Amino acid sequence: MNLKQLSESLGLSQTTVSRALNGYPEVREATRLRVLAAAQAANYTPNVKARHLATGRAMAIGHVMPLTGREELVNPIFADFIAGAGEVYASEGYDMLLSMVSVEGAEAAYRQMASNASVDGVMVQAPTMDDPRIPLLQGLGLPFVVHGRTGSPEGYSWLDVANIRAFRRATEFLLDLGHRKIALVNGQETLDFARRRRLGYEQALAARGITPNPAWMRTDIMTEQFGYRSAVEMLEADDRPTAFLAASIIPAIGIRQAAGERGLRLGRDVSVICHDDGLSYIGNEGIRTPEGPAFTATRSSIRAAGKRCAEILLRLIDDPTQPPIQELWETDLTLGRSTGPAPAPASA
Amino acid sequence: MNLKQLSESLGLSQTTVSRALNGYPEVREATRLRVLAAAQAANYTPNVKARHLATGRAMAIGHVMPLTGREELVNPIFADFIAGAGEVYASEGYDMLLSMVSVEGAEAAYRQMASNASVDGVMVQAPTMDDPRIPLLQGLGLPFVVHGRTGSPEGYSWLDVANIRAFRRATEFLLDLGHRKIALVNGQETLDFARRRRLGYEQALAARGITPNPAWMRTDIMTEQFGYRSAVEMLEADDRPTAFLAASIIPAIGIRQAAGERGLRLGRDVSVICHDDGLSYIGNEGIRTPEGPAFTATRSSIRAAGKRCAEILLRLIDDPTQPPIQELWETDLTLGRSTGPAPAPASA
DNA sequence: CACTCTCTCCAAAGCGCTTTGGGTTGAATC
DNA sequence: GATTCAACCCAAAGCGCTTTGGAGAGAGTG
Numbered sequence: 001m002n003l004k005q006l007s008e009s010l011g012l013s014q015t016t017v018s019r020a021l022n023g024y025p026e027v028r029e030a031t032r033l034r035v036l037a038a039a040q041a042a043n044y045t046p047n048v049k050a051r052h053l054a055t056g057r058a059m060a061i062g063h064v065m066p067l068t069g070r071e072e073l074v075n076p077i078f079a080d081f082i083a084g085a086g087e088v089y090a091s092e093g094y095d096m097l098l099s100m101v102s103v104e105g106a107e108a109a110y111r112q113m114a115s116n117a118s119v120d121g122v123m124v125q126a127p128t129m130d131d132p133r134i135p136l137l138q139g140l141g142l143p144f145v146v147h148g149r150t151g152s153p154e155g156y157s158w159l160d161v162a163n164i165r166a167f168r169r170a171t172e173f174l175l176d177l178g179h180r181k182i183a184l185v186n187g188q189e190t191l192d193f194a195r196r197r198r199l200g201y202e203q204a205l206a207a208r209g210i211t212p213n214p215a216w217m218r219t220d221i222m223t224e225q226f227g228y229r230s231a232v233e234m235l236e237a238d239d240r241p242t243a244f245l246a247a248s249i250i251p252a253i254g255i256r257q258a259a260g261e262r263g264l265r266l267g268r269d270v271s272v273i274c275h276d277d278g279l280s281y282i283g284n285e286g287i288r289t290p291e292g293p294a295f296t297a298t299r300s301s302i303r304a305a306g307k308r309c310a311e312i313l314l315r316l317i318d319d320p321t322q323p324p325i326q327e328l329w330e331t332d333l334t335l336g337r338s339t340g341p342a343p344a345p346a347s348a
Numbered sequence: 349m350n351l352k353q354l355s356e357s358l359g360l361s362q363t364t365v366s367r368a369l370n371g372y373p374e375v376r377e378a379t380r381l382r383v384l385a386a387a388q389a390a391n392y393t394p395n396v397k398a399r400h401l402a403t404g405r406a407m408a409i410g411h412v413m414p415l416t417g418r419e420e421l422v423n424p425i426f427a428d429f430i431a432g433a434g435e436v437y438a439s440e441g442y443d444m445l446l447s448m449v450s451v452e453g454a455e456a457a458y459r460q461m462a463s464n465a466s467v468d469g470v471m472v473q474a475p476t477m478d479d480p481r482i483p484l485l486q487g488l489g490l491p492f493v494v495h496g497r498t499g500s501p502e503g504y505s506w507l508d509v510a511n512i513r514a515f516r517r518a519t520e521f522l523l524d525l526g527h528r529k530i531a532l533v534n535g536q537e538t539l540d541f542a543r544r545r546r547l548g549y550e551q552a553l554a555a556r557g558i559t560p561n562p563a564w565m566r567t568d569i570m571t572e573q574f575g576y577r578s579a580v581e582m583l584e585a586d587d588r589p590t591a592f593l594a595a596s597i598i599p600a601i602g603i604r605q606a607a608g609e610r611g612l613r614l615g616r617d618v619s620v621i622c623h624d625d626g627l628s629y630i631g632n633e634g635i636r637t638p639e640g641p642a643f644t645a646t647r648s649s650i651r652a653a654g655k656r657c658a659e660i661l662l663r664l665i666d667d668p669t670q671p672p673i674q675e676l677w678e679t680d681l682t683l684g685r686s687t688g689p690a691p692a693p694a695s696a
Numbered sequence: 697c698a699c700t701c702t703c704t705c706c707a708a709a710g711c712g713c714t715t716t717g718g719g720t721t722g723a724a725t726c
Numbered sequence: 727g728a729t730t731c732a733a734c735c736c737a738a739a740g741c742g743c744t745t746t747g748g749a750g751a752g753a754g755t756g
């Protein structure tokens with residue numbers, strides 16, 4: 001069933017039917033209702049491709065899910081982010097075009113999306129400090145929103161969490177508990193957010209006159225095994241940290257496991273704070289006892305971020321004169337069962 | 349730059365240029381090279397929508413990522429599955445159209461994809477025993493592949509792991525270690541795979557004359573907190589299991605946490621076997637010591653499954669006469685550090 | 697009553713591509 | 727030298743929709 005057939009069955013022109021369906025005012029209300037009823041009855045939906053050819057709008061948003069590392073690992077964080085964004089797209093009638101490519105291939109993917117106009121805008125995730133995708137997209141004139149930001153976050157739309165503050169605060173909290181040997185199990189520091197988190201950590205230490213120990217600062221893809229291995233190495237060294245700061249709940253789980261295997265109890269022998277993105281299946285909030293969730297954590301819902309980024313992007317698409325929209329979200333520091341006072345030096 | 353401009357700049361007709369670019373034989377090799385060079389120089393890529401309008405093919409595959417539960421949780425498993433599939437699509441020039449909807453909305457999503465021909469085929473994930481999407485898609489005539497299968501898996505293409513055998517084998521392994529009190533922390537049993545896993549578990553118990561204890565059989569969305577809570581409840585009861593069988597590594601992590609908090613060591617005081625989908629960030633294989641990975645697990649890469657499902661789907665699309673392709677993958681049972689002989693009854 | 701609007705509706709062009717159904721041309725064939 | 731046949735190339739017709747530029751019919755106005 002296409003427009004032509006539908007209009008013939010109604011004894012109307014294609015123009016009128018099209019206008020009736022798209023809510024234009026040049027059609028009598030009675031006619032519109034008749035058209036809508038007929039469309040409904042015939043189970044008619046306009047051919048998206050034809051419409052796009054005619055309008056030039058793709059009614060689709062491009063997402064590029066970066067696969068990190070040589071193994072092209074897929075971060076579950078993106079699934080939740082996409083879920084949030086997808087919700088918005090669906091409600092506004094947009095499709096989501098997903099491209100999974102290695103970090104190196106991302107640029108080409110965006111370039112292609114732009115060149116054949118298969119999307120009306122794109123979402124940029126996990127930017128590096130000086131991400132080449134941003135000037136690229138600006139040059140291509142394709143609307144985009146960055147989740148996170150770069151070193152010089154001007155002239156484009158982004159949404160980010162206050163990473164420096166979050167990790168400074170978390171570090172201060174550990175310092176207040178008497179910890180002096182604090183390890184940072186960070187994400188890849190080529191990524192801007194990880195760099196900022198390290199800054200926050202270093203600032204807090206510096207404010208108390210503590211020089212960070214390079215052996216206690218690890219940076220890599222935020223897998224469970226990365227957390228595990230980092231913790232194993234640090235806990236088996238002669239001088240070991242009494243607290244860990246993890247960039248995600250996933251490495252934090254690895255740290256917990258490493259500690260547990262060595263008979264160290266979280267919150268008593270070793271403290272752990274992680275950033276909690278509120279992941280669906282491994283959200284920290286879920287495991288809540290009267291004493292709080294499992295991990296003390298800086299919290300910010302990645303799904304809510306996805307949703308908001310999508311809203312911003314659609315606004316940008318709707319109104320090309322819209323100036324850049326930038327939002328900085330604060331995180332909560334929620335107390336859980338994984339932190340406690342630093343153990344007495346004798347036992348460490 | 350469009351076809352018309354390109355052909356004018358070359359002094360050729362649109363027909364010839366189009367044919368040259370698409371590899372038809374009616375064009376001289378010299379001309380083809382000239383055309384290709386010009387296209388390259390002009391950075392020309394054909395407008396996808398126009399092409400689709402003309403050919404009727406969308407060059408896109410629809411994925412519907414089911415969000416489960418009232419909270420619409422997104423299972424990280426799907427991210428890895430999609431990564432595998434996406435790899436294949438990209439290499440064959442297909443786009444991936446992703447729709448995130450609640451389980452109830454999935455049918456409508458598929459129906460829409462079919463009705464406006466925005467995709468050439470769809471992927472069906474997480475089927476229930478008697479999934480309505482299958483007759484729906486058959487009726488719509490849209491090629492599809494099911495990851496998993498239904499109660500009566502005939503007449504359509506699917507790829508599944510041998511869930512019954514996997515869980516029977518895992519249960520037998522625990523029985524061989526002397527465990528008699530084995531709990532099953534399963535996925536939602538409306539889903540076919542979960543039902544099959546329970547069957548495997550029950551068969552193994554029945555073969556040794558053991559009646560399953562309903563209190564030790566849990567079924568829900570496979571989150572970490574589900575694993576945690578289930579384990580807490582069972583471990584705090586008077587009669588507690590000595591071993592757990594978990595449907596995913598994620599609830600298994602919750603179980604481990606619950607056990608650890610109670611001073612129970614995995615592989616010594618409590619045994620755990622889980623199914624390991626080889627997730628990128630929380631893959632069991634990663635945390636490997638000389639004694640093996642953290643969990644004893646039935647293993648099957650979800651990413652490889654995604655890849656293979658995509659290959660099958662593209663084959664189906666390429667050749668409509670292709671009869672259904674069905675593949676049953678066996679799992680490995682790999683020994684990890686989470687299992688050991690059943691503790692002496694006195695200590696239990 | 698002629699004229700001007702406003703309301704409704706329509707014919708046709710156009711979006712950029714593929715593909716059908718020929719045309720030309722030059723070489724090979726009889 | 728006429729005929730046949732590849733080999734190349736082209737004009738034009740769609741694909742299904744939106745949108746421009748009217749046209750016709752009543753209603754309102756002087």
